[in-house]
Amino acid sequence: MSDKPIKVLLVDNHPLVLDGLKAILETFEHIDVVGVAGLALTGLEIARATRPQVALMDINMPHVNGIEALELFREQVPETRVLMLSMHDSREYISTSVMHGASGYVLKDVSTEEIVEAIETVAAGGTYFSSGVSDVLLERRASEAAQPLTAREYSVLLLIAAGQSNKQVAEALSISAATVETHRKKIKKKLGVSSTAGLTRYAIENGLV
Incomplete structure (x- = not known):
C-alpha cells in the first residue's frame, strides 16, 4: 500500500449518513476524506478539484441519481473509481451500477471494517461487492x-x-x-x-x- 493516504469523496443526500461516514473514516490514518456532497453534481465538482481515488456514492439522490452520475464521473474524472453505497440489494440495481462503470457495490448495513476494506480494494484497482450483494448475485443457479x-x-x-x-x-x-x-x-x-x-x-x- 502506498504511504500516501487514500483520497475519498463521500456523496449521499442523507446528512446523517455523510456525517457518520466522515467521522468513522477520519479515524483511519490511511484514509483522507477530501470532501462530502449531498448531490451527485456537487460531488462531481469536488472530484474535479480534488481528484480522489475513490468516491463512495449513494444511488437514490435527487436531480441526478448515482447511476446517472457514474457516467459523468467516468467521463470527467476517470481516475476516480466509484463505489456504490446503497440500502438496496436488488440484482437490477447492482447489475445496472456495474454496467455503468461502478467498481463495487456495498450495502449500508455492513461493518466499518468492510467499508474500509472495500475502499482499499477499489483504490488498489480491484472490485468489491459486499457479502449481501454477493448472495443476491449468486441466487441465480x-x-x-x-x-x-x-x-x-x-x-x-x-x-x-x-x-x-x-x-x-x-x-x-x-x-x-x-x-x-x-x-x-x-x-x-x-x-x-x-x-x-x-x-x-x-x-x-x-x-x-
Missing part, C-alpha cells in the same frame, strides 16, 4: 448460465471483468495483446454483448466474480 466459452476464454473473461486491460490480461496469461483482443471479440459474440460492461455484467450475474 449455475445451471442457468450458458457455458459456451472455452477454458482460455473464461480466463480472459474473468480478467476483463476484474478491470484488467488487454495488456494486463496478456501479461497474466503470457499471450499477446492482439490475441487477447481476438478472444475479447469472440467472447462478446458468443455471449451476445457489445461492451466491456456487458462482459462484466455477465461474469457477475453468473457468479464468476
